[in-house]
Amino acid sequence: MQQIRERAREVMQGKCRVCPVCDGRACVGEVPGMGSLGTGASFHNNLRSLANHRLVMRCIHDVVDPDTRVTLLGRALQLPVLAAPMSGVSFNMGGLVTEQEYLSALLEGCVARGILGCTGDGAPELLTEAAFGVLHRLAGAAIPFIKPWESEELVVKLHSAIEHGARIVGIDVDAVGLVTLRKMGHPVAPRPAAAFKELIEQTPAKFILKGIMTVDQARLAVDVGAGAIVVSNHGGRVLDHVPGAAEVLPAIADAVGGVIAILADGGVRSGEDVLKMLALGADAVMIGRPFAVAALGGGREGVEHYINKIYTELKAAMVLTGTRAVTNVTGDILC
Numbered sequence: 001m002q003q004i005r006e007r008a009r010e011v012m013q014g015k016c017r018v019c020p021v022c023d024g025r026a027c028v029g030e031v032p033g034m035g036s037l038g039t040g041a042s043f044h045n046n047l048r049s050l051a052n053h054r055l056v057m058r059c060i061h062d063v064v065d066p067d068t069r070v071t072l073l074g075r076a077l078q079l080p081v082l083a084a085p086m087s088g089v090s091f092n093m094g095g096l097v098t099e100q101e102y103l104s105a106l107l108e109g110c111v112a113r114g115i116l117g118c119t120g121d122g123a124p125e126l127l128t129e130a131a132f133g134v135l136h137r138l139a140g141a142a143i144p145f146i147k148p149w150e151s152e153e154l155v156v157k158l159h160s161a162i163e164h165g166a167r168i169v170g171i172d173v174d175a176v177g178l179v180t181l182r183k184m185g186h187p188v189a190p191r192p193a194a195a196f197k198e199l200i201e202q203t204p205a206k207f208i209l210k211g212i213m214t215v216d217q218a219r220l221a222v223d224v225g226a227g228a229i230v231v232s233n234h235g236g237r238v239l240d241h242v243p244g245a246a247e248v249l250p251a252i253a254d255a256v257g258g259v260i261a262i263l264a265d266g267g268v269r270s271g272e273d274v275l276k277m278l279a280l281g282a283d284a285v286m287i288g289r290p291f292a293v294a295a296l297g298g299g300r301e302g303v304e305h306y307i308n309k310i311y312t313e314l315k316a317a318m319v320l321t322g323t324r325a326v327t328n329v330t331g332d333i334l335c
C-alpha cells in the first residue's frame with residue numbers, strides 16, 4: 001500500500017495529498033478536488049462520529065473464521081463494502097489518466113475481489129459515457145449513480161444505464177445543491193416523493209437513493225419503492241455543517257432497517273470502521289476517497305490490495321469482538 005500511495009500522490013498532482021489518515025484536514029474547501037465544501041465540518045463530522053464509537057473486545061468464544069459475505073439487492077458480495085461513486089478525474093483527481101482508465105481500474109478491481117463498485121455522473125457528458133462504457137464491458141457488474149437532473153436527461157440516463165447492463169441503479173438525491181451544474185447548462189433539482197415513486201415504478205431495475213440523512217426521508221424512500229438507501233452527506237461535498245453519517249445512522253436503522261437495505265458512507269477508513277457502521281445499523285458500507293487513491297496509485301491491482309487490507313482488518317476485528325457473521329452484528333460490540 002505504501003508504494004500505491006506514493007504513486008497516487010504523484011498522479012493526483014496536489015489534488016489529493018494522500019495524507020496518512022484521510023480526514024479532510026488538508027483539503028478543506030477543495031471542491032473541485034478531493035476535499036469538502038466550506039469549513040469542512042461535514043467531512044470532519046463523518047470521521048468524528050465514527051471515532052466516537054469504540055469496539056468492545058471479547059476473546060473467549062469459538063468464532064475462528066467469521067463470515068464476511070452478504071447479499072445486497074440480490075448481488076452476493078464477499079465483504080459488505082462497495083466502492084462509492086466518484087467521478088471527474090480531470091477536475092478532481094489531477095487529470096493524468098482518463099476517466100475510462102480510472103473507472104476500469106476501480107471496477108475491475110472490485111469485480112476481481114467479489115464486491116461491487118459504483119460509478120458517478122456529472123457534466124461534461126464524457127463522465128457518463130466513460131461510466132457506461134466500463135459498465136457495458138463488465139456486463140453490468142457495477143452500480144451507476146445518476147444525478148437528479150431537472151430534465152428528461154434523468155430518465156434517458158437511467159434507461160441507458162439499464163441497456164448497458166445495470167441491474168441496480170441509483171440517484172444521489174443530495175446532489176441537488178450543485179449549482180455549478182446549472183451554470184454548465186445541466187441543472188439538477190429536488191423532486192417530491194410522488195415524482196420519485198413514478199420514476200422508480202417506470203425503471204426496470206432495483207433502485208437506490210443516496211444522500212438520506214433523516215428518519216422521515218428514509219421512510220419516504222421506503223414509500224416510493226426504493227430497494228436501498230445510502231446514509232451519506234456526500235463526503236461533505238454538498239452542504240457544510242451537516243452531521244456525520246454514523247451520527248444519524250442508528251435512528252434511521254431503527255426506523256427502516258429490515259424493510260429496506262441500508263448502506264452508509266463517509267469517513268470509513270478501515271475494517272474496524274466497517275464493523276462499527278454495521279453495528280450502528282448498516283447492511284453494507286461505501287468507501288470513497290481511499291478507493292480513488294488505490295485506483296490511481298496502483299490500477300486494478302491497487303484496488304485489489306486495498307480491498308484485501310479492509311478484508312483482513314474486518315476479519316480480525318470480527319474475531320476480536322466475537323462477531324460470527326456480518327449479517328448479524330449487534331450494537332453490543334460498541335461502547
Ligand SMILES: Cc1cc2nc3c(=O)[nH]c(=O)nc-3n(C[C@H](O)[C@H](O)[C@H](O)COP(=O)(O)O)c2cc1C
Pocket residue numbers: 033034035046084085086087088092119120121122145172210232233234235237265266267268286287288289290
Ligand atoms: C472526487 C469525488 C467525486 C464524487 N463524485 C460523486 C458522484 O459523482 N456521485 C455520487 O453519488 N457521489 C460522489 N461522491 C461522493 C462519494 O460517493 C461518497 O459519498 C463520499 O466520498 C464518501 O465519503 P469518503 O470519501 O469519506 O469515504 C464523490 C466524492 C468525491 C471525493
